[in-house]
Amino acid sequence: MWIYQKNLEYPVKVCGPNPKLAKVIITQYGGPDGELSASLRYLNQRYSMPTDKARGLLTDIGTEEMGHMEIVATIFYKLTRGVSPQQMEAAGLGGHYAQHNHALFWNDANGVPWVASYVAATGDPITDLTEDMDAEQKARATYEHLIQLSDDPLITDVLRFLREREIVHFQRFGETLNDVQGFMNSKKFF
Amino acid sequence: MDKNQENPQAQKVTTTAYNNNNQEDMLLEIQQLQFTAIELNLYLDTHPDDQQALMSYNSIVPQLKQRIASYEQLYGPLFHFGLSTSQLSWQWINSPWP
Amino acid sequence: MNYYPYPNIPVMPGTPLKPGSSTQDFEFQLAHAYVPWQNMGQVFSPAEALTRGTLFPELVMPYIG
Numbered sequence: 001m002w003i004y005q006k007n008l009e010y011p012v013k014v015c016g017p018n019p020k021l022a023k024v025i026i027t028q029y030g031g032p033d034g035e036l037s038a039s040l041r042y043l044n045q046r047y048s049m050p051t052d053k054a055r056g057l058l059t060d061i062g063t064e065e066m067g068h069m070e071i072v073a074t075i076f077y078k079l080t081r082g083v084s085p086q087q088m089e090a091a092g093l094g095g096h097y098a099q100h101n102h103a104l105f106w107n108d109a110n111g112v113p114w115v116a117s118y119v120a121a122t123g124d125p126i127t128d129l130t131e132d133m134d135a136e137q138k139a140r141a142t143y144e145h146l147i148q149l150s151d152d153p154l155i156t157d158v159l160r161f162l163r164e165r166e167i168v169h170f171q172r173f174g175e176t177l178n179d180v181q182g183f184m185n186s187k188k189f190f
Numbered sequence: 191m192d193k194n195q196e197n198p199q200a201q202k203v204t205t206t207a208y209n210n211n212n213q214e215d216m217l218l219e220i221q222q223l224q225f226t227a228i229e230l231n232l233y234l235d236t237h238p239d240d241q242q243a244l245m246s247y248n249s250i251v252p253q254l255k256q257r258i259a260s261y262e263q264l265y266g267p268l269f270h271f272g273l274s275t276s277q278l279s280w281q282w283i284n285s286p287w288p
Numbered sequence: 289m290n291y292y293p294y295p296n297i298p299v300m301p302g303t304p305l306k307p308g309s310s311t312q313d314f315e316f317q318l319a320h321a322y323v324p325w326q327n328m329g330q331v332f333s334p335a336e337a338l339t340r341g342t343l344f345p346e347l348v349m350p351y352i353g
Contacts, residue, residue: 006268007217008288009225010338057235064228074288130321144351160351164341167349168232174323175236181320222334229343233328243328250334 002063009067010161013154014078019091022079023109024149026096028162029072030106030114033138039065041119041135048123051183054176058132061169068162073104075155126184129177133170140166213286216261220268223254 028034042062046055080088080102088097095111106114120131143163150156230247237243258268266281267274276282316322330345337343 003273004270006270006282006287007221009221009228011214011218011221012288053235053238057232060228060232060235064232070288133321133323144353147351148353161338161341163351164348168229168342168344168347171323171326171347172232172236174321175325178322178325179236181317181322219334222338225338226331226334226343229337233326233344237326237328240328246331 002066008071008074009064010071010158012071012074012078012158014075015152015154017081017083017087018079018152018155019083019088019093021150021152021155022076023092023096025072025079025146025155025159026076026104026107027109028139028142028146029069029076029104031108031112031142032118033135033142034106034108034114035065035069035072035139036106036114037118038135038139039063039069040116041121042132044119045121045128045132048121048125048128049180050125051180054125054129054180057172057176061172064165064169068165071158071162075158076104077102079152079155125180126177129173129180132173133177136166136170136173140170213261213265216257216264220254220257220261223250223257226250227254 030036039062042058042065046058046062049055049058080093083091083102085094085097088094096105096107099105108114120128122128122131140163143159143166147156147159147163150159227247227250230243230250233243234240234247262268262274266284267276270282274282326344326346328344331337331343332340332345340348342348
């Protein structure tokens with residue numbers, strides 16, 4: 001069960017419409033290392049985790065990632081609000097406009113739609129936790145690229161928040177990997 | 191209700207200053223406390239016996255609940271599905287939505 | 289509360305190692321990944337935590353791009 005809370009985890013403000021920036025930021029909505037991938041990856045992998053601690057952590061980080069998807073959605077929405085079809089086209093969002101108008105869609109910065117194969121679930125907890133750490137690093141790197149591309153200081157501020165979350169999540173997944181490796185070893189020895 | 195209610199001019203000139211009646215400012219306080227809870231929550235997931243973290247988490251909970259109750263009194267429910275009540279009409283559907 | 293003998297030793301607090309061994313006997317295994325355990329110390333205020341994206345000063349690693 002999930003309960004919705006009617007506010008963002010981090011407030012989103014924009015300096016003004018900016019479809020060019022929206023076009024690249026959408027990758028953190030529906031790209032391979034985006035927040036949809038992250039939330040679904042963790043919430044799906046928790047069933048095959050061997051410890052309650054790992055299940056708890058994946059539930060909590062997966063839930064936070066859904067909040068991050070909401071933040072990225074809000075960014076895209078605010079950056080494209082009131083933007084004309086011509087301006088969308090000029091920013092490289094002509095294809096997006098043709099298919100979705102001003103609606104959101106899960107695709108990457110090049111318009112490639114989200115696919116489930118962005119997410120792995122091997123059922124091996126060491127492998128899956130290592131993938132989670134890898135996913136956090138890829139998301140961190142992507143946020144750094146987006147910070148480089150951002151010409152809106154208010155959006156850069158949000159991107160910095162989201163990037164720092166990847167670092168904290170990496171630490172927690174790493175601690176969980178330590179823990180799960182210890183658990184698997186103890187099963188071998190006893 | 192503080193001085194800003196009596197003096198509407200004050201509200202206009204102090205948009206960046208702290209204003210307890212402002213919807214965004216009240217929400218920001220909730221966001222700050224809740225973020226602290228999120229951080230402690232994730233830390234406790236991997237350090238479940240850390241008494242300092244546990245005490246900090248437990249001390250945030252009533253503060254957060256109190257801020258949410260005050261916010262909801264003025265601006266309507268933050269939660270659906272039976273976790274918040276609604277006064278007069280069904281305020282859940284009202285703006286602001288994220 | 290500390291469970292581990294030294295900060296940053298990747299021993300799971302409370303996880304049994306081999307019988308009779310202590311956490312000091314922990315050995316890193318080849319072909320395994322480890323992350324140092326975080327030990328919570330001083331933390332940021334709620335307002336500063338949200339601004340920085342973490343409650344923990346030791347996890348602040350800003351991007352200098």
